[in-house]
Amino acid sequence: MTISRSNPESLHVTPGYHHVTVVSAGRTAHLAGQCPLDAAGVLVGPGDFGAQVDQIVANTLVALGSVGTGPEQVVRTVIYVVTADREVLAEVWRRFQASQLASAFTTASTLLGVAQLGYPGQLVELDVTAALPG
Template sequence: MTIDRINPPGLHTPPGYHHVTLVPAGRTAYLAGQCPLDPAGMVVSPDILRQVDQVATNTLTALTSVPATPEQVVRTVIYVVSDDRTVLSSVWDRLRLSPIGAAFTSASTLLGVAQLGYPGQLVELDVTAALPD
């Protein structure tokens, strides 16, 4: 399976991701939003970077189950409870350096939001992966 990641002429050069990810028709895995929950279903920590680490761990577990790798991710949406660009950047940087870092070379969106689903939750990651036939 070929996954093409492109930045069309006329658009700004993004910091690590691509504007467009193109895959041939085939199987696709849509992961539920991955939250910073431990196996018991509890938010791991009030520390945002520790939450990012748990989200990365959970995402890798979900990808492996289908089976897929971070390199097969074609779209990510990162939700962060913050309107501070420094916080948003620290989450982006931590994810890019995580074991799922390759996932963020595809089409990616980073959003600051007012609230997420679990009390104390600061980060959530939505992932779509292209699977071989």
């Protein structure tokens, strides 16, 4: 399996992600939206974007590991954040980029401010697609 990432010259410069990700034919894993819930299903960090990102990173690493892959094989991410504040969006992006999941965000990525997510108090959710090895 080969994963290539590129930024066409005529598109804007990105803050770390690539505009285009191409994967040679193979299997993919589509993770359910990763939420800031602990193993008991309890929301982590009510009102705390950073704590929620950290829990989502931990959960995503477990989910990826369960199918024999890791952040370097991620080919698409979508981050949902309950905010209309650009600085909050930027801080969440920076927190993900500084995490153990950072290499996942060098691929095709989208960051969205939304009105509400599924769990009361939930501020962040991450949608991930990864290419699976052989």
